[in-house]
Amino acid sequence: MTKRIRKAVFPVAGLGTRFLPATKAVPKEMLTVVDRPVVQHVVDEAREAGIEHFVFVTGRGKAVIEDHFDMAYELEDTLRRRNKTKEYDALMADLPPAGATSFTRQQAPLGLGHAVWCAREIIGDEPFAVLLPDMITLPAAGKTARCLAQAVEAYEKHGGNIIAVEEVKPEETHQYGVVATGEDYGSSFEITGMVEKPPQGAAPSNYIISGRYILEPKIFELLEKGEKGAGGEIQLTDAMIHLAKERPFHGVRFDGRTYDTGSKLGFLAANIAFGLARGDIAEGLKAEIRKLLG
Known part of the structure; x- marks a missing residue:
């Protein structure tokens, strides 16, 4: 019988150098896609998959992530006093x-x-x-x-270790x-x-590892x-290659993007896609896109 997947690890210690100067004072994980930080979107996905304990591996300058997933007494009190019920309820719904x-540190x-x-030590x-x-x-x-919900479903079927994959063009596999x-x-x-990053033309398939894993503690x-x-x-890929010599691995084809x-x-593509998926702003966004495209 397989053990239920209760815990998830979120590696959030990266510097975000590709987004400087925006990430000089704001962690890249706190940049917003529509009106939610990137890291909140990922936590939402984990919660939907049944995750109960969220483990963030942080670094220097990432304290704002910890604050984001904590109470904000002054803000909450202000929303209540101003009868901003919708906004208050949304904050409470997101609060773990x-x-x-x-939260644990990756010092280097x-x-x-x-x-x-x-x-x-937290995963056990x-x-x-x-x-x-x-x-x-x-x-x-x-x-x-x-x-992740699709990966958990595959885990419940196969056990062992699961890697979510997506298909790319063969000429892109070296990346x-x-x-x-x-x-x-x-x-x-x-x-x-x-x-990991095979030479162009030498990849064993065109299924790439897409950033969601279920792993055994081994x-x-x-x-x-x-x-x-x-x-x-x-x-991580090198360790998985060694683990696969003694333990089963399965891939799950993510039905989405x-x-x-x-x-x-x-x-930018994420902001457009998530905006178009929102019923409250989709039509207005489509109109703005049509204007931009002339």
Whole structure:
């Protein structure tokens, strides 16, 4: 019987250099897509998938993220006194329950694998999710489940370890981590291998790792070794490659689209896509886009 996925890790220690000067004083995770910070969109996705405990791996200058997921007494009191009921209720709905968030520091930028390893004491001996905070997801038209919920469904079917993947053009695979495919189960498939940024034309498939994982706690033993990979950093993909030699991995084809808000183009596209998904502003946004396009 598989253990239920209760905890998720959010690596939020990155500097956000691609968005300077905007990120000089504001963490990149707090930049807004429409009217919600990027990190709030990712936490929303985790909550929808049944996550109960949210583990943030932070760094210097990230205290505002902790404040965002805490009470804001003066603001809440002002909203109540001014009868701003809708705004007050929305704040309360986003507030995690007491004790449901944990924050731990990654003192040095040693890579994604190291960031995940920093959460080991809080995760303990149970499977857990990892959500990259730069990547925010929208389900396909007519669907309601975002990426992590689809990954949890695959985990409940297969157990072991799950990686969410998306298809890209073959000529783009050298930019990403890529999986090799085995037996196919429809929305999911067996992963028989992984490679980080393969040379152009050498990728085992055109399915790329898209920023959502469910991992067994055995991964911490491999990350503990501190072996450095691409960029001189401790890479999560390298640890997964070793883990896959003894434990099963499956891929889940995310039925939707992922937006990389860590890039300027991806950030702008996310704002448009999430705006168009909002019933209260979609028509006005369409009209503005038509004006811009002449």
